[in-house]
Amino acid sequence: MAVENITASWEAVVGVDIGGTKMMAVVYDRNFNKLGVSRKRSRDKKGGDSEGRVFTVINEALQEAGNPVISGIGVGSPGPLDPHTGVIIDTPNLGWKNYPLADVLARSYKVPVTVDNDVNVGTYGEWCSTDLVHCRHVVGIFPGTGIGGGIILNGKILHGFSGAAGEVGHMTVVPDGPYCGCGKRGCLEAVASRIAIAKEVAALAAREDAPFILERCGTDLSEIRSGILARAIELGEKKVEGVVRQAAYYIGMAAGNLINILSPEAVVLGGGLVEAMETLFLEEVNRGVKDHAMPYLRRNVQIRPARLGDDVVVLGAAWLIVEYLQTM
Numbered sequence: 334m335a336v337e338n339i340t341a342s343w344e345a346v347v348g349v350d351i352g353g354t355k356m357m358a359v360v361y362d363r364n365f366n367k368l369g370v371s372r373k374r375s376r377d378k379k380g381g382d383s384e385g386r387v388f389t390v391i392n393e394a395l396q397e398a399g400n401p402v403i404s405g406i407g408v409g410s411p412g413p414l415d416p417h418t419g420v421i422i423d424t425p426n427l428g429w430k431n432y433p434l435a436d437v438l439a440r441s442y443k444v445p446v447t448v449d450n451d452v453n454v455g456t457y458g459e460w461c462s463t464d465l466v467h468c469r470h471v472v473g474i475f476p477g478t479g480i481g482g483g484i485i486l487n488g489k490i491l492h493g494f495s496g497a498a499g500e501v502g503h504m505t506v507v508p509d510g511p512y513c514g515c516g517k518r519g520c521l522e523a524v525a526s527r528i529a530i531a532k533e534v535a536a537l538a539a540r541e542d543a544p545f546i547l548e549r550c551g552t553d554l555s556e557i558r559s560g561i562l563a564r565a566i567e568l569g570e571k572k573v574e575g576v577v578r579q580a581a582y583y584i585g586m587a588a589g590n591l592i593n594i595l596s597p598e599a600v601v602l603g604g605g606l607v608e609a610m611e612t613l614f615l616e617e618v619n620r621g622v623k624d625h626a627m628p629y630l631r632r633n634v635q636i637r638p639a640r641l642g643d644d645v646v647v648l649g650a651a652w653l654i655v656e657y658l659q660t661m
């Protein structure tokens with residue numbers, strides 16, 4: 334969808350990214366120029382009230398934009414959530430349970446509101462704001478603290494029966510493998526997320542097999558972040574490199590399975606790990622895809638890093654509300 338194809342009458346829209354740790358709102362004009370931006374932590378140190386913060390971040394962005402008339406609000410939020418009703422089912426990080434976010438915002442701002450999973454929205458933003466817009470079928474995989482996935486089929490986000498389709502991170506890749514946060518064993522997230530990598534690297538550090546990591550982070554998982562892992566690999570810590578390569582290969586295995594089932598034109602990889610170690614990640618993901626996708630299905634599939642950074646969710650959310658406004 335190109336900007337010039339938008340025919341519905343709309344003025345400005347607001348895109349909102351509600352992350353577990355930070356929130357961001359951007360007001361866009363009809364040409365997707367930014368009129369106002371606001372960022373906040375999702376909760377303060379005392380716990381705080383996430384609902385109030387969503388209003389603050391939107392109001393601040395509107396104020397910076399000079400309080401224009403807005404036609405709608407698009408939101409990307411952690412799930413699980415129901416994209417049809419805009420109800421957030423359960424987000425422990427934000428303290429929301431069956432929270433009717435879309436209704437609350439629609440009543441307050443008196444405009445239509447769309448709410449979708451943040452990774453779906455991020456994949457959508459990447460799709461419609463880059464040359465990927467020429468593709469009809471795109472899979473997004475975002476390894477970070479967990480592993481999120483978004484699937485676009487025929488130019489639409491795939492929601493499935495439950496509304497929560499696209500949980501790539503919970504695809505089983507190692508039967509009877511390590512436990513995952515979801516309670517199952519051997520999910521992709523349990524062997525290839527930053528936390529999974531950090532656990533193995535911390536064990537290497539404890540055995541003095543990763544001296545740079547031991548010196549910089551000790552064995553503290555929260556300290557073993559993407560940039561530190563990249564630096565350790567640059568400094569020649571081969572065992573650390575082996576752990577990261579294995580994780581990236583598992584992501585390639587999952588991507589290969591998705592290619593077999595969905596036959597996308599492109600697989601986009603985003604998030605901090607990929608940004609910090611792009612070449613290594615792409616090498617291993619390509620190897621995993623080659624080993625696990627059927628040759629006819631993987632032929633001509635682009636496997637590439639995400640091009641948009643921090644703005645991808647707000648931009649995708651803004652596009653989704655504009656698309657919705659066009660159907661009204």
Ligand SMILES: [Zn+2]
Nearest residue numbers: 503513515520
């Ligand atoms: Zn899982």
